[in-house]
Amino acid sequence: MRWVRPVTAELDGPREELGGKALGLALLHRLGLRVPPAFVVTADACRAFLDTGRLPDGLREELALGIAGLEHATGRAFGGPGRPLAVSVRSGAGVSMPGMMDTVLGLGLTRAATAALAAETGDEAFARDCRERFLRSFARAGAGSPEAGAPEAGALEARGLEARGLEAGLPQARSPEAGAPEAETPEAEAPEARALKTGQLQARAPEAETPEAETPEARALKTGPLQARAPEAGAPGAVPVQAHPLQTRPLQAGPLETGPLETGPLQARAPEVRPLQDGAPEAGLLGAARRHAVPLRPEPPAEPASSADHSPAAATPPSGAPVVPDHAPDQLALALAAVFGSWRSPRAHTYRTIHAIPHGLGTAVVVQAMVFGNRDARSGTGVAFSRDPTTGEDTPYGEVLFHAQGEDVVSGARATRPLAELAVREPALWAELTGALRRIEGCYRDVCYTEFTYESGELWLLQVRPGRFENAAAVRTAVELAEAGVIRREEALLRVAPGHLAHVRTPRIAGPARIVARGLGACPGVAVGRVAVSAEAAVRMARDSPVVLVRPETSPHDMRGIAAAVGIVTERGGPASHAAVVARALGRPAVVGAAGLDLAEGTLVTVDGTSGEVALGTPRIVTDTADAPLHTLLTWADDVSGDRTERAEADRLAAAHHVLGAR
Numbered sequence: 001m002r003w004v005r006p007v008t009a010e011l012d013g014p015r016e017e018l019g020g021k022a023l024g025l026a027l028l029h030r031l032g033l034r035v036p037p038a039f040v041v042t043a044d045a046c047r048a049f050l051d052t053g054r055l056p057d058g059l060r061e062e063l064a065l066g067i068a069g070l071e072h073a074t075g076r077a078f079g080g081p082g083r084p085l086a087v088s089v090r091s092g093a094g095v096s097m098p099g100m101m102d103t104v105l106g107l108g109l110t111r112a113a114t115a116a117l118a119a120e121t122g123d124e125a126f127a128r129d130c131r132e133r134f135l136r137s138f139a140r141a142g143a144g145s146p147e148a149g150a151p152e153a154g155a156l157e158a159r160g161l162e163a164r165g166l167e168a169g170l171p172q173a174r175s176p177e178a179g180a181p182e183a184e185t186p187e188a189e190a191p192e193a194r195a196l197k198t199g200q201l202q203a204r205a206p207e208a209e210t211p212e213a214e215t216p217e218a219r220a221l222k223t224g225p226l227q228a229r230a231p232e233a234g235a236p237g238a239v240p241v242q243a244h245p246l247q248t249r250p251l252q253a254g255p256l257e258t259g260p261l262e263t264g265p266l267q268a269r270a271p272e273v274r275p276l277q278d279g280a281p282e283a284g285l286l287g288a289a290r291r292h293a294v295p296l297r298p299e300p301p302a303e304p305a306s307s308a309d310h311s312p313a314a315a316t317p318p319s320g321a322p323v324v325p326d327h328a329p330d331q332l333a334l335a336l337a338a339v340f341g342s343w344r345s346p347r348a349h350t351y352r353t354i355h356a357i358p359h360g361l362g363t364a365v366v367v368q369a370m371v372f373g374n375r376d377a378r379s380g381t382g383v384a385f386s387r388d389p390t391t392g393e394d395t396p397y398g399e400v401l402f403h404a405q406g407e408d409v410v411s412g413a414r415a416t417r418p419l420a421e422l423a424v425r426e427p428a429l430w431a432e433l434t435g436a437l438r439r440i441e442g443c444y445r446d447v448c449y450t451e452f453t454y455e456s457g458e459l460w461l462l463q464v465r466p467g468r469f470e471n472a473a474a475v476r477t478a479v480e481l482a483e484a485g486v487i488r489r490e491e492a493l494l495r496v497a498p499g500h501l502a503h504v505r506t507p508r509i510a511g512p513a514r515i516v517a518r519g520l521g522a523c524p525g526v527a528v529g530r531v532a533v534s535a536e537a538a539v540r541m542a543r544d545s546p547v548v549l550v551r552p553e554t555s556p557h558d559m560r561g562i563a564a565a566v567g568i569v570t571e572r573g574g575p576a577s578h579a580a581v582v583a584r585a586l587g588r589p590a591v592v593g594a595a596g597l598d599l600a601e602g603t604l605v606t607v608d609g610t611s612g613e614v615a616l617g618t619p620r621i622v623t624d625t626a627d628a629p630l631h632t633l634l635t636w637a638d639d640v641s642g643d644r645t646e647r648a649e650a651d652r653l654a655a656a657h658h659v660l661g662a663r
Contacts (some may be wrong), residue, residue: 001066002062003042003044003045003056003058003059004063004255005018005042006066006069007029007037007039007040007368009026009030010024010031011023011026011029011040011401015097015182017018017044017364018042018043019364019366020096020465021090021091021092021146021465022038024464025038025366025368028464030525031439031443033436033440033461034249034441034442034460034461035307035460035461036370036462037068037069037073037074038366038367039070039366040365040366041063041066041336042366043094044362045059045344046365047360049337049572050340050341050343055333055657059250060329060333063336064329067087067329068366068393070085070087070369071085071369073368076464078114078302079110079328080108080114080115080116081113081115081116081233082116083116083120083369084108084116085108086107086117087107087108087332087367087369087370088103088105088366088367089103090106090339090365091103091339091343091364091365091366092366093343093361095355097357097363097499098579100341100559101139101338101342101343101363101556102338102341103137103141103407104134104137104335104339105370105406105407106134106412107138107328107332108331108332109130109131109330110327113328114127115127116145121375123263123375123376126580127373129374130372130628136428138334139324141338141342149634157376162460167620181224186600194512195650201618236599244546253460259403262524263461277369279450281434283565289358298527332367337454339363339593340362340365343363347556347557350559351563354563354586355585360559371454374403374405375455375456376406377402378426378456378457379456379457380400380403380422380453381399381400381401381405381451381452381454382409382451383451383452383576384396384397384437384450384452385447385467386441386467387469387602389447389467390521390523391472391473392474394473396419396420396434398576399574400417400419400421400422400573401417406462407601409574409577410576410577410581411555411574411577412554412578413553413569414572414592415572416573416574416575416577426454428576429454433452433459434458436450436459444466445486445487446466446467446495447467447469448466449467450462450463451464468588468633470503471504471587472498472524472587472630475497475500475630475633476498476627476629478491478493478631478633479498479632480629483632486597489636489640490640493636493637493640493657493660496633498653498654499650501630501649501653502650503525505623508605508608508610508611509611509615509619509621510619511619511620512619513606513616514615514617514619515613515614516615517569517594517595517596517597517614518594518612518614519591519592519594520580520591520593520612521581521610521611521612522575522576522577522584522590522591522609523570523587524610525567525588525589526589526608526621527546527565527566527567527588528566528606528607528618529545529604529605529623530603531548531550531600531601531602531604532547532549532550532561532600532601533551534561535549535557535558535559536561537561538560538562538564538565539564546565546566547566548567548568548605549564549565549577551568551569552581553571553577553578554568554573554577555578556581562579562583562586562588563586566588567589567590567607568583568588568589568591568616569592569594569607570590570594571594571595571597574593577592579592580592586607588608589607590609591612594612594614597614604616604617605617630649637656638652638656641655643655
């Protein structure tokens with residue numbers, strides 16, 4: 001096959017073509033670890049899509065073959081009935097871009113498949129929850145790329161997906177707020193729009209992305225840390241964080257909570273489906289279909305239903321309103337187009353610019369059989385590092401959520417638990433997980449990061465990659481691996497960049513200080529700046545003085561604000577939340593899970609990313625002295641260079657790198 005490859009132990013090829021995610025799954029297969037069946041759509045298919053605005057010829061046929069392989073491996077049927085197969089659709093580029101592109105979960109849960117899942121498990125509430133999660137991720141994925149500061153598209157769209165487990169439409173899009181970039185105006189009943197209503201979709205190729213003008217903060221990101229200036233006194237326009245209009249509620253209290261169904265399994269009232277307003281951007285994957293020429297299978301016309309009919313066929317949206325296709329292959333084609341298209345989203349463009357990642361690479365996409373961490377009381381999900389990413393300590397580190405899905409961990413919408421609690425709740429599973437971490441670290445000869453889900457007491461690994469520690473954690477890990485004989489001293493030296501040594505001696509708040517919030521330190525360091533309560537405000541305020549982005553939680557749509565900020569604070573989330581992962585990637589001091597924040601926009605604060613404290617003003621800051629691992633590493637560097645004169649630490653390591661590079 002040209003575009004699709006099964007993910008097996010034999011999968012091999014260029015990383016830029018198959019992506020890091022697929023190759024990581026192949027490694028797990030070779031190690032004999034439990035991995036859900038999957039296939040990968042190559043980055044070449046993504047580039048073809050971005051060039052033409054269409055899925056390349058032959059791809060849909062290859063997708064069908066890939067799905068047939070998953071059906072054979074699982075004994076399930078895609079889209080039902082019987083034992084239904086649901087899949088996840090995730091980006092997996094050759095370079096890590098955490099949270100920057102779209103994901104669809106539970107795809108294939110059509111109305112029939114959801115009913116079949118309820119019948120198979122005997123748990124209607126579980127089947128409803130899975131369908132509801134699918135609808136939200138489906139709507140969110142194709143909702144375009146709102147500019148920084150706009151509400152999460154998925155949060156807005158989910159409010160219109162009111163029927164649990166049945167049909168769902170994409171709700172009315174909201175006009176942008178004052179000061180936000182203008183929304184794209186849909187054309188008046190273009191031919192492709194008319195074709196969409198009948199299921200025969202043709203669309204224009206998407207316009208080429210226009211890179212954003214390079215801002216001072218973007219230039220600074222390319223050349224090194226932003227230089228903090230002393231903020232001026234005064235904070236006009238105070239906005240309490242709790243009352244900020246962009247704040248969202250936890251998932252369990254969200255607008256999709258409805259009462260018990262009154263007419264039997266998976267029967268519900270018709271969802272509220274509102275047509276798009278004039279002048280508002282098209283939302284959802286149906287909007288993506290209009291833009292990206294994904295042909296849809298025509299839906300058969302529904303039979304007229306009496307007012308007393310509560311069957312699924314009665315859940316029919318108003319004529320002409322876009323709905324989620326109830327045909328699993330169409331869902332997959334639309335989801336793939338949305339994930340490919342998200343490569344050109346502003347958030348992804350910003351991330352690539354910061355990290356000097358070429359914009360023409362494109363992304364591979366992994367389609368993988370779903371494992372349900374929300375299945376029952378013996379199910380859950382989490383993330384795990386083989387070592388502590390903050391200190392480098394040789395102990396498993398991460399977080400877990402019981403009876404939940406991975407999206408709940410990453411979003412930060414639910415309070416996670418320390419990974420070690422899994423040892424108490426599921427001791428056999430804990431032993432299996434820690435054993436897997438040791439095997440993966442031994443294979444990488446480096447720290448590793450993995451995402452996992454367990455369903456009814458059975459562990460499945462969904463992703464793996466090297467941990468990529470920096471700062472003090474990188475130094476300690478490199479030294480300890482060398483002392484254990486896993487790597488040579490020369491390799492340990494090369495794993496630590498001279499620039500990292502500037503941040504090895506971690507600054508921290510030293511009292512007295514007026515602490516206004518405490519959470520979890522997600523990225524070491526100290527940042528001082530004025531509070532910005534939206535990504536848009538962070539970009540605007542950063543032109544005048546350093547800012548700290550303070551949010552209930554962050555999402556990929558906050559990327560420009562995160563890049564402009566010197567520090568990040570969120571009310572919710574844990575070490576694997578979006579805010580924590582991106583903060584570590586950018587080296588931004590960050591505190592997550594700081595409940596009860598009440599900070600007005602413009603307030604001057606100090607963020608301690610080690611202790612998890614947020615203080616008013618500018619308290620005294622102290623810097624740790626060199627610890628034993630750093631001393632050891634620099635001694636090895638002097639041994640290699642042969643120079644033991646007094647020099648800066650970075651110069652000592654750079655001299656060793658120069659000698660090793662010449663060998």
